[in-house]
Amino acid sequence: MAKRIDVSGLNVYYGAFRAVEDVSMTIEPRSVTAFIGPSGCGKSTYLRALNRMHEVIPGTRVEGKVLLDDQDIYAANVDPVAVRGQIGMVFQRPNPFPTMSIYDNVIAGVRLNGRRMPKAELDALVERALRGANLWNEVKDRLNRPGAGLSGGQQQRLCIARAIAVRPDVLLMDEPCSALDPISTLAIEDLIAELKTEYTIVIVTHNMQQAARVSETTAFFNLSAPGKGGMLVEMGDTNKIFTNPDKKDTENYITGRFG
Amino acid sequence: MTTTQPPQTEQPAKPPPGRRTRRRPGDLVFENSARLSGVLILVILAAVAVFLLVQALPALSENQGNFLTDTEWAPSGDAPSFGVAALVFGTLLAAVLALVIATPVAVGIALFISHYAPRRLASLLGYVVDLLAAIPSVVYGLWGITWLMPQIGPFFEGLNRYLGFIPIFAGPVASPPRTILTASIVLAVMILPIVTAVAREVFLKTPTMHEEAALALGATRWEMIRMAVLPFGRSGVISAAMLGLGRALGETMAVAMVLSPGLLIDFFLLQAGHHQTIAALIALQFPEASTLQVSALIAAGLVLFAITLVVNMAARYIVSRRKEFTE
Ligand SMILES: Nc1ncnc2c1ncn2[C@@H]1O[C@H](COP(=O)(O)OP(=O)(O)O)[C@@H](O)[C@H]1O
Numbered sequence A: 001m002a003k004r005i006d007v008s009g010l011n012v013y014y015g016a017f018r019a020v021e022d023v024s025m026t027i028e029p030r031s032v033t034a035f036i037g038p039s040g041c042g043k044s045t046y047l048r049a050l051n052r053m054h055e056v057i058p059g060t061r062v063e064g065k066v067l068l069d070d071q072d073i074y075a076a077n078v079d080p081v082a083v084r085g086q087i088g089m090v091f092q093r094p095n096p097f098p099t100m101s102i103y104d105n106v107i108a109g110v111r112l113n114g115r116r117m118p119k120a121e122l123d124a125l126v127e128r129a130l131r132g133a134n135l136w137n138e139v140k141d142r143l144n145r146p147g148a149g150l151s152g153g154q155q156q157r158l159c160i161a162r163a164i165a166v167r168p169d170v171l172l173m174d175e176p177c178s179a180l181d182p183i184s185t186l187a188i189e190d191l192i193a194e195l196k197t198e199y200t201i202v203i204v205t206h207n208m209q210q211a212a213r214v215s216e217t218t219a220f221f222n223l224s225a226p227g228k229g230g231m232l233v234e235m236g237d238t239n240k241i242f243t244n245p246d247k248k249d250t251e252n253y254i255t256g257r258f259g
Numbered sequence B: 001m002t003t004t005q006p007p008q009t010e011q012p013a014k015p016p017p018g019r020r021t022r023r024r025p026g027d028l029v030f031e032n033s034a035r036l037s038g039v040l041i042l043v044i045l046a047a048v049a050v051f052l053l054v055q056a057l058p059a060l061s062e063n064q065g066n067f068l069t070d071t072e073w074a075p076s077g078d079a080p081s082f083g084v085a086a087l088v089f090g091t092l093l094a095a096v097l098a099l100v101i102a103t104p105v106a107v108g109i110a111l112f113i114s115h116y117a118p119r120r121l122a123s124l125l126g127y128v129v130d131l132l133a134a135i136p137s138v139v140y141g142l143w144g145i146t147w148l149m150p151q152i153g154p155f156f157e158g159l160n161r162y163l164g165f166i167p168i169f170a171g172p173v174a175s176p177p178r179t180i181l182t183a184s185i186v187l188a189v190m191i192l193p194i195v196t197a198v199a200r201e202v203f204l205k206t207p208t209m210h211e212e213a214a215l216a217l218g219a220t221r222w223e224m225i226r227m228a229v230l231p232f233g234r235s236g237v238i239s240a241a242m243l244g245l246g247r248a249l250g251e252t253m254a255v256a257m258v259l260s261p262g263l264l265i266d267f268f269l270l271q272a273g274h275h276q277t278i279a280a281l282i283a284l285q286f287p288e289a290s291t292l293q294v295s296a297l298i299a300a301g302l303v304l305f306a307i308t309l310v311v312n313m314a315a316r317y318i319v320s321r322r323k324e325f326t327e
């Protein structure tokens, strides 16, 4: 579990447009890394390139290297489907499968590839994943109800439960709280603090307090020039980034002077 | 389609004080013309039903047999006796067979267009499918007679030889194969484009976030389709199939041209002279029918009308039943 990610010289293109320019970084296991930066600077694009989700969009292309521990996820013999099994993702808008019950949502990933499991094992797994997502007590009496009937915050935790049910090494979260109310947001933040003991977590957030609260390391992205793609400006210890950043742009952004 | 509730005429109950807005003339005109068309459709529907019933009454009152349970069709002479049992059976059999053949193929083609084909090919295929849907059914009938009939004979022989132990494929195989299965295949080809077109539309509307949810869990494309696309498109596919069923039920020419009619109630798909559909019967007999025969045919038409109505209502019910899980 919990692997290190090593990125070197990563460029991501939409057709001819280079949305992410030459990003290199190391993401430590069992820690939370936050990506901040103004919108449109390629945070989502970059995040999706870390588990090859960008390939879902036609016309995308990647240059550079992404290592998961020692495994190059872009090597020719690596199946993107397998990569996504190892590196899970939680999206901005909660997206439980609307036709599935809460129970079926949690085991959706486990059921893939025709894997079969005895019912008792599945039950245990569902409970473990839902407890892991701090949702068990709220839904244990209605596991067979549709997942879409939950509140937004509960749905997002259900999506986290679904993602951790397949026991990934890394969990990528793209603004997981931006569609949620403050209480639900706090619940997710608590959850992230618990999850980092087991997983490598990367979270994109627009909320700087949130980045400061949940992460050990923060990476600040910015547009390299107006109309161009985004680049990594500075990355380091969250405390340092928020109190004493090296770059002027970073300081301007976190003090709210632009962005 | 068949809303039976009276049109709402009252204003929305008591607007909150101070927020009362004046209704604009454009809104009023549109609202009333929409309401008028709604009412008009119901009136026309009712008028057609009443008309059919009135026209059918003379034959029904002189009928010596039981209209609903008899299978023979002899609405002439001194003792006219006719019943729709075999015709209803034949109509449903042909339509359901067509649906069973067409739906899986249509879903496959629609999925290929919406989720597998490269974009260029997909739009080309979509265009072709839309074109096929516009071909008149006579053309499909001609195609059935001139092309399909000669080709399908050997295939039926094979079915009979290897699967003949299943009663539906029992011999003797008709030659030429003017059988219910041939008619159903022609019908299936006929309804294939419309079912495909509707299914494709529905599949294309699958929310990206659900497709991505599946892919992010490590689903292959087919698994993603099973987890996100098919559940989302389910009720749409049912509607599409019912649309196809409606067409197949009312189809006259293709069946009349291909099928050798009979009035039995059995499932021998490879034998000719066993089945007939209501629509084809009307098309074949109407031109030379006496007054009483016309009246009897109209009675049969009324039954077809009722079947179509029931099919549509069943479709609505199926679609609405799983609302809770799809909203
Ligand atoms: N599907 C796409 N096709 C083409 N360009 C895109 C697509 N998605 C995003 N972009 C572009 O890539 C850049 C980065 O977008 P994104 O990664 O969403 O930024 P962020 O998440 O930081 O707000 C933007 O300029 C955006 O317009």
Ligand SMILES: [Mg+2]
Residues within 6 Å of the ligand: A043, A044, A045, A174
């Ligand atoms: Mg984004």
